[in-house]
Amino acid sequence: MDERDGRYTIGDLARRTGLTVKAIRFYGDRGIVPPTGRTAAGYRVYDAAAAARLDLVRTLRDLGLDLATIRAVLDREADLGEVAAAHADALDAQIRVLRLRRAVLRTVAHRTPDDREITLMNRLARLSAEERQRIIDDYHDAVFGGLELDPRFEAGMRSVRVDLPDDPTDAQVDAWVELAELVRDPAFVARVREMAEAQARAVADGTYEGATPEAAGLAERITAVARPLFEAGVDPASERARAAVDGLMGDVAAAYGTGDTPGDRAALADRFAVGSDARVERYWQLVGVVNGRPPFEPQVPVWDWFIAALRASARG
Numbered sequence: 001m002d003e004r005d006g007r008y009t010i011g012d013l014a015r016r017t018g019l020t021v022k023a024i025r026f027y028g029d030r031g032i033v034p035p036t037g038r039t040a041a042g043y044r045v046y047d048a049a050a051a052a053r054l055d056l057v058r059t060l061r062d063l064g065l066d067l068a069t070i071r072a073v074l075d076r077e078a079d080l081g082e083v084a085a086a087h088a089d090a091l092d093a094q095i096r097v098l099r100l101r102r103a104v105l106r107t108v109a110h111r112t113p114d115d116r117e118i119t120l121m122n123r124l125a126r127l128s129a130e131e132r133q134r135i136i137d138d139y140h141d142a143v144f145g146g147l148e149l150d151p152r153f154e155a156g157m158r159s160v161r162v163d164l165p166d167d168p169t170d171a172q173v174d175a176w177v178e179l180a181e182l183v184r185d186p187a188f189v190a191r192v193r194e195m196a197e198a199q200a201r202a203v204a205d206g207t208y209e210g211a212t213p214e215a216a217g218l219a220e221r222i223t224a225v226a227r228p229l230f231e232a233g234v235d236p237a238s239e240r241a242r243a244a245v246d247g248l249m250g251d252v253a254a255a256y257g258t259g260d261t262p263g264d265r266a267a268l269a270d271r272f273a274v275g276s277d278a279r280v281e282r283y284w285q286l287v288g289v290v291n292g293r294p295p296f297e298p299q300v301p302v303w304d305w306f307i308a309a310l311r312a313s314a315r316g
Contacts, residue, residue, distance in 0.1 A: 017054055028044065032070065033054045095166070102167075136183060179286040198275065225247065226309070230306075242309070269314065277300065
């Protein structure tokens with residue numbers, strides 16, 4: 001047949017659409033674009049509507065829609081706009097996964113991790129944002145579950161989100177891998193649980209940080225005094241360190257409801273030591289990296305210095 005009379009042979013359609021004759025036959029046999037009729041010799045012919053339908057089929061296939069969805073659209077059983085929107089959302093998800101896998105490959109290329117790290121990176125790259133957050137939520141459940149904590153403190157801790165971007169940097173991939181390993185380490189979880197239990201005891205006796213006006217801002221005051229001495233390399237057992245501790249003890253004793261005897265100082269040192277842990281601080285540093293926040297100055301080394309100075313002053 002001639003295209004000028006409004007009918008097309010299968011060869012005409014193949015030339016017009018760029019599809020193969022085999023593909024057009026396939027769509028016809030599936031009832032997606034059946035031929036309009038046949039010639040006396042039995043050859044398939046198609047009218048203009050069938051040609052337009054075939055054009056749409058090819059477009060939708062190029063966009064990645066499956067045949068069942070295409071059939072529903074063509075038969076008006078599904079709204080094309082809704083189908084397109086859903087497919088766009090699916091493509092967005094695929095793009096996010098591909099970007100993350102690309103970041104993992106770049107990290108592997110730049111850092112040459114061992115086999116275990118590569119396996120872990122690949123597994124974590126396949127997780128959705130919700131699944132990644134679930135790792136952190138499970139960690140919080142293990143740490144805080146069953147404890148009577150300050151509700152504001154617990155809510156603040158549980159509000160922590162780990163929002164790995166769609167196109168993360170090498171540093172963010174590294175940080176996420178390290179973070180995922182850290183929160184699944186039983187020893188780390190037990191250590192943070194110990195800190196949470198100490199906080200719960202402080203809530204019970206009314207001496208947790210911020211429970212009294214005297215406690216408000218105490219950590220910042222201690223850090224402000226101790227950091228210059230720590231950075232200057234002052235010996236925690238020196239007279240200079242002892243003078244710094246003596247100058248702070250009035251505020252510390254008032255905040256925690258203690259006296260200022262050697263025994264009180266030793267007990268306070270033990271109490272502060274429970275809350276000072278380099279791995280816990282590392283957790284917060286990693287969360288910051290993953291979430292794209294600027295790095296913060298480490299506090300734990302300064303507090304470890306102050307705790308050592310407090311113990312030394314308790315010994316006289």
